[in-house]
Amino acid sequence: MSERFILLTGCSGGGKSTLLDALGEAGFATVPEPGRRIVAEEMAGDGRALPWVDMKAFAGRAVAMARADLEAARHLDGTVFFDRGLVDAAVALAHAGGPSVRETLGDAQAYAEQVLVVPPWPEIFAGDAERRHGFDAAVAEHERITGALGDLGYRVLEVPRVPVPERVAFVLRVCGADQE
Numbered sequence: 001m002s003e004r005f006i007l008l009t010g011c012s013g014g015g016k017s018t019l020l021d022a023l024g025e026a027g028f029a030t031v032p033e034p035g036r037r038i039v040a041e042e043m044a045g046d047g048r049a050l051p052w053v054d055m056k057a058f059a060g061r062a063v064a065m066a067r068a069d070l071e072a073a074r075h076l077d078g079t080v081f082f083d084r085g086l087v088d089a090a091v092a093l094a095h096a097g098g099p100s101v102r103e104t105l106g107d108a109q110a111y112a113e114q115v116l117v118v119p120p121w122p123e124i125f126a127g128d129a130e131r132r133h134g135f136d137a138a139v140a141e142h143e144r145i146t147g148a149l150g151d152l153g154y155r156v157l158e159v160p161r162v163p164v165p166e167r168v169a170f171v172l173r174v175c176g177a178d179q180e
Contacts, residue, residue: 006081006175007111009088009145012138014118020083022168029076033083034065056096062089070110079177086110091148101148115154117146
């Protein structure tokens with residue numbers, strides 16, 4: 001486990017990417033969400049691994065991409081913030097009928113013990129070309145992810161529903177990154 005790898009996860013459409021962008025603008029290393037990158041690649045290609053076409057193929061690609069992201073991040077200095085990651089991908093793969101989360105991840109924790117989770121926030125949730133599911137599906141996904149995090153021994157800390165600058169300050173404070 002790397003204490004400098006901070007996983008930002010939770011409800012789809014809860015503001016993770018916006019928060020990650022703000023953390024990047026503040027000078028921190030960030031890793032964008034594997035799922036959105038895969039959807040963009042698939043939409044530009046044959047589309048066979050889109051989540052609404054073949055969730056198991058999509059999730060398998062997400063696991064591989066998240067592992068590659070972790071390896072690449074080892075070469076970065078300081079705190080690194082991940083928009084979703086290996087745990088999210090393993091949860092999606094298990095939900096799609098693949099191996100269990102524990103089988104995919106093993107016993108090692110890839111991220112800091114404290115994981116930041118954005119809660120369901122219906123007022124800001126919006127679908128788009130890459131997020132075709134509704135709010136109820138996003139909440140169900142959130143519950144699967146937070147359940148898995150607890151089962152894996154991570155400590156879940158909810159990010160408050162406040163404006164982005166306040167979210168950034170909260171994240172930096174609780175991660176100790178405000179002193180970097």
